[in-house]
Amino acid sequence: MVMVVTVKLFLFVRDKMDESLRISMGECINVLSDKEWHEAYELHARYNLSALEIFNTLKILLKLGLLEKVGTKIRLVPLLTNYHMTLMNRLQKTKRPQKLDLYVPRYLTRRKNSV
Amino acid sequence: MTLAAQKISAEALADMLEMFAVQPWLQTLHAEMAELWSLCQSREEQILLKTLLSKFYILDSAKEHAACRGIAEKIIEWGLVHTDTWIVATANREEIDGSTAGLQKLKNKMQPIESWHARMISNIPAAVDKIKSGDNVLLFDDFIGSGGKMITKKEWLIRLLVKEGVVGNKFFYVGFTGMRFGVEHIKAATGESVFVHHALLKGISESYPAVEAAGMKSLMLQLESRLGKTYRNKKLVDYSLGYGKSEALYCGQNDNCPNNVFPILWWPTRGDGGYGKTVLVRAG
Numbered sequence: 001m002v003m004v005v006t007v008k009l010f011l012f013v014r015d016k017m018d019e020s021l022r023i024s025m026g027e028c029i030n031v032l033s034d035k036e037w038h039e040a041y042e043l044h045a046r047y048n049l050s051a052l053e054i055f056n057t058l059k060i061l062l063k064l065g066l067l068e069k070v071g072t073k074i075r076l077v078p079l080l081t082n083y084h085m086t087l088m089n090r091l092q093k094t095k096r097p098q099k100l101d102l103y104v105p106r107y108l109t110r111r112k113n114s115v
Numbered sequence: 116m117t118l119a120a121q122k123i124s125a126e127a128l129a130d131m132l133e134m135f136a137v138q139p140w141l142q143t144l145h146a147e148m149a150e151l152w153s154l155c156q157s158r159e160e161q162i163l164l165k166t167l168l169s170k171f172y173i174l175d176s177a178k179e180h181a182a183c184r185g186i187a188e189k190i191i192e193w194g195l196v197h198t199d200t201w202i203v204a205t206a207n208r209e210e211i212d213g214s215t216a217g218l219q220k221l222k223n224k225m226q227p228i229e230s231w232h233a234r235m236i237s238n239i240p241a242a243v244d245k246i247k248s249g250d251n252v253l254l255f256d257d258f259i260g261s262g263g264k265m266i267t268k269k270e271w272l273i274r275l276l277v278k279e280g281v282v283g284n285k286f287f288y289v290g291f292t293g294m295r296f297g298v299e300h301i302k303a304a305t306g307e308s309v310f311v312h313h314a315l316l317k318g319i320s321e322s323y324p325a326v327e328a329a330g331m332k333s334l335m336l337q338l339e340s341r342l343g344k345t346y347r348n349k350k351l352v353d354y355s356l357g358y359g360k361s362e363a364l365y366c367g368q369n370d371n372c373p374n375n376v377f378p379i380l381w382w383p384t385r386g387d388g389g390y391g392k393t394v395l396v397r398a399g
Contacts (some may be wrong), residue, residue, distance in 0.1 A: 040132065041125040051123070051131035052145040058132070072129045 017060075019097055024053040026092050028061065029076075037075045127152040130165045137169050140368065147392040151379070154341055154391070163334045167318050167364055167377065168394075174257075174292055174367040178313065182291035183224035185312035190225070190253070193287065193308065197230040200251040202289075205268040206238040213371060217257035217291060239268055243275045249283045257367060259293030259311055260375035261359030262300035269305065294361050294375065295321070317362035318377065332356065335377065343384025354378045372397040 017025070027047045031038055040058065043049045049057075058074065061067035064087055068075050077084065123131075130152065135142050155161045174182070190200075202221070206212035215237045225231035236242045246252060254269055265288050276284065286307050293311030301309045316322050319331045335356065344351050354374055357363050361375035372381045372395035381395040 039125065041128050044123070044128050048122075050145055051128055051149070052135065052142055054128070055132050055135045055142070072125070072132070 019095075020053055021056055021060075022095060024049050024057045025060070026094070028054075028057045029088055029092055032067075032074065032076045035076055035078065037070075037073045040072045040074055121146065121149045121153070123149050123152060126158060127161065130161060134165060134168060138171060138173075140173050141168065141394070144394050147394045150392045151394055154338065154379075154385075156337075156341075160334055160338055163331055163338075164379070166331075170318065170322070171364045171366075172292070172313070172315060174313070174365070174370070176368065179220055179291060179367070180224075182312035183221050186221060186289050186291075186310065187225050189289065189310045195251050195253070195287070197225075197227070197234050199249070200253065201234050201236060201242060201246055202231070202253045202255055203236045203242040203246075203272070204238055205254055205256045205264060208238050208240045210238070212238075213257040213367070213373075214255055216370075218255055221255070239272050240275065242272065243279060243281075246276060246281055246284060248281050251285050251287065253287045253289055256290045257292070257370075258365065258373050258375075259288070259290040259297045259301070259309075260357075260361045260363060260373055261294065262297035262304070263359060265301050266304050291367075292365055294363055297359075297361070315363065315365055317360075318364040319356075319362050320360075321362075335379065338379050339382075341386045342378060342382045343386060343388065346382060346384045351378060351382060354382065366395055371399070 024043075024047075027049065028043055031042060031046070040054055043054050043057075044051070058067060058069065062069060066076060066084055066087060068077055080088075127149070131141075131145060131148055134148070135145075141148060151164060152161055155164065202218065204212065204214035204218045206215045218235050218237065222228075222232050222235055236245060242252070252272070254265055254272075256265060259265060269286055269288075273284075276282070286305065288301055288305075288307065288309040290311045292313040292315060293309075295314045295316055298309045298311055298314060301307075319328050319335070322328075323331060339351065339355055342351055355378065357376050357378065358374040362377065363373060363375035364377070366372050366376065374397060376395060381393050381397045383390050383393055385391050
């Protein structure tokens with residue numbers, strides 16, 4: 001049952017999370033990948049992530065069972081299973097920013113762009 | 116991504132992470148929170164704000180629904196019937212007001228719905244044409260702060276009614292939410308029945324022992340000293356600790372902030388003459 005909920009949450013996070021959360025997630029996992037304890041503030045100081053981005057990221061990682069949190073200190077759970085690794089890989093996957101869909105490049109072969 | 120998220124201290128970040136869990140409505144206001152925290156010049160001031168915001172009461176739709184049901188039950192308990200009772204919002208004729216908006220929420224919670232609907236009036240002047248001698252009048256506001264507004268509006272309504280020769284009306288006062296001291300003030304001033312579904316205590320004076328409260332109020336006044344002295348035609352001194360020293364920690368969800376709330380949360384001008392982002396927004 002717990003696994004079903006986790007998978008549902010993971011699918012929601014993977015498909016629905018916005019760009020800011022996706023970037024925040026990547027930076028957070030990157031920082032924590034040394035498996036040491038870190039201050040949550042490090043995410044703000046190093047990457048300028050806002051309080052809300054940090055809050056949402058930590059909330060999701062906690063719900064997915066990937067994170068340990070004591071006060072403001074955080075670290076990845078010490079025993080990472082294959083399942084955990086799969087989750088982290090998926091969460092770190094980059095996605096083409098949607099704003100690029102609106103960008104139409106000019107053709108380089110057009111006369112006014114020719115060299 | 117907010118590439119240029121305002122830099123805040125480690126303590127401020129810890130406060131915000133804590134606050135976002137306790138008061139989810141603040142999550143969309145993280146930039147405003149950051150600015151509020153940066154207005155503080157000591158850790159004590161930040162802790163005061165955190166303490167007060169943790170206790171902040173947001174009237175969401177579930178609480179509003181419960182309040183409507185509570186008022187409907189109270190009206191039955193008072194033995195009032197729609198045939199000789201009017202529910203009047205405390206708005207002026209041309210004013211967009213929380214009382215009118217609240218009445219709209221209340222109108223389909225009173226049974227029988229259609230009969231009560233016809234007995235609800237959106238403002239005081241409009242009520243004068245309908246109220247007859249001996250009718251019961253329920254003055255309604257979404258939030259009762261110091262209670263002064265209710266008393267003033269009742270006196271105004273009576274003056275208008277007397278001009279029309281209408282006398283002998285019995286008055287009642289109801290609101291979704293109200294400050295307990297405001298409710299007591301109305302009771303003492305009028306001797307009539309008052310009901311609010313959610314009664315709130317003053318955020319500092321009635322919530323902490325006297326010595327501790329004095330220290331907290333002093334910190335709050337320090338914070339207020341960094342706000343602009345005036346905003347439009349209003350003077351901050353009139354709203355210090357909230358209008359009528361109400362010390363209210365209340366706002367309706369998606370609603371206009373009452374002036375009874377601590378001004379540090381909604382007063383937009385700053386001591387340096389500029390404007391700042393505020394956690395709550397008040398128009399009027």
